[in-house]
Amino acid sequence: MYYTKVQAFALVILRISIGWHFLYEGGAKVLNPHWTSKAYLLDSGGFLKGFFEQFTANHTLLTISDYMNAWGLTLIGLSLITGIFTRYSSIAAMVLLLLYYLSHPAFPGIEYLFPSDGSYFIINKTLVELFALLVVCVFPTSHIFGLRRLIKRTEPIETKYGTR
């Protein structure tokens, strides 16, 4: 895939800033021994409310959810920033964000204990970040700026001159 300099710059900035967000969120959770997803899950709303609340009732499920969140966010963040396995990590990131969205959908009539930082109708920042990740996923840049550039390719790369 061929990008102009400006296009590549824009895509790299997008990838790294999302990675930054994920890594810091994840790292803060990993480093805080008291952090738990319990409060967030209990605050769930919408049609999957019951599903998310179930996690809080079972200690094992909650522990798994805590680990998956903290380490999931951290590893995804690392991957997006350093530019390795970015396709997989951006897909994983979208799945995580979709779960966050489904537990706290911005549907009219649902109120959460966590105050909202703005006014949203269906589309909120979680969903926007999810769609931004879709861009990151389908317009890869780690072969331009990232560790991917230093790894010998085994699969063919498409260029504007054809596949090689």
Next chain:
Amino acid sequence: MEQDKQEENSGKFSRRDILAGLAALPIVGVIGYGLLKNKSDANKRNSSLLSDIRPELQSGIPPLIEGKILRIGIIGCGGRGGYLMKALGFVNPERIDEYIRNGKTDKYWVQYLEEFRAQESLNVKVTAICDIFDKNALQAMAAGANVHRNGKGGMMDEAPQRYNTYKELLASPDVDAVIIATPDHWHVPVALEAARNGKHVYCEKPLSWSVSETYDIRKTVKETGIVFQLGHQGRQTESYNVARSLILQNVIGKISLIEVCTNRNDPNGAWVYEIPPEANEKNIDWKQFIGQAPWHDFSLERFFRWRCWWDYSTGLSGDLFTHEFDALNQILDLGIPHSAMASGGIYFFKDGRTVPDVLNMALEYPDRDFTMLYSATLASEKNRGKVIMGHDAYLELSDTLIVNVDPQSTRYKEKLKQGLVEPFKPIYSYVPGQGAVDAITSPTEKYFAGRGLLYTYRDGKTVDTTHLHLREWINCIRAGNGAQPSCNIDQAFQEAMAAHMGTISYKEGRRTYWDKEKEVIV
């Protein structure tokens, strides 16, 4: 050129490749620095608060003492009596069916029933019941027989014996201990008779209806040596114990004011209970109901809504202030106040009641240099909570506990200056089931600290404090070593006298005083 940069990757790496490949690594370093900085700040805040404070948390529920089955009699099987039976492990099978029915549309009831069925068995048997309304008596008998916690049609045991008078019940050799859940004016007469018959007593609050009988019951309980527990289940609330330990460690500084409240706004909360349609003079023993109260002709309203009349009730001060008083007495060893001043009126429920629906009381403790304010309304649910105000911080208390720093604090002056604590923001929180008292550091924790009920109510895994309170009483009976439970007769005496001082002040429109030497209200 562009194309080279983007695609030239299959052979050797150029310097440009290496730069572009590794350029993102410093970003990871920057974020790592941010994380560690944040972490060390949090640690600093944490350790600066926790270094010299050791909040005390009881480690779990003490085990049930083994022994033979305790045979219990229930005197007064109405709303509260029924609830106490549930806390003992006995529910009418029709009620169980009702929980199941409700559970089909509301999951809350599914959990409610699950929790009840999981409630530990106290190794007791209800052998006797006494109620002067036939319906209540029959329901209590069915509950007592429902040893296996089944719905209708399930396996039942032998039903307890019904007695028509409390005296007959208390004379029975089949009863070791009794639970008294009668109207207020019957608490002491029944408890006295029980103690004289050597039966252990769990008595609902308040201890007494009149001042004079308060002395009698204290004397008799002490003389007979029975195990006595007053029904303030708040004694089992963990956050109160945590509050006590924090205050003993001077976390909030010198206390000058305590504010406690009652805020209700529904007919049930204002004691306007529903009257069962089948109730009439034939199935209610009215004469026995009157007891030591002044005579009044039969009245369904008075029988079912007795809390609304001084003739049988102690009003807001006896019914609801006592909960608040006992909580604070547990935390601060208040004792009987030096003086009390009360005011209020019947401002909302103009339904013929004689007890006020709005009541304010100021209790003075000059020896301790503080005032306790009680303020109650039965016509607004604006929750004003329990607050203990110290010079260095204030403590907000419910099932949860939050300590907020005062901006003018002396103790935290340096920490406030260094930004390690923020004024009016929580520094400690305790939430039931959390298993620890936390020093609060992050904004999210601060936010949720004020909303601890999220855990207690939605998570729902809470142990019924009434069950724990009964259990403590039963453990003392089984131990048989003269030990008395936490809300013993001395604590009960203080509770009753504090409430009477308020009531007398309200009724007579004057300040009342406690004469410590003579132990009388003047």
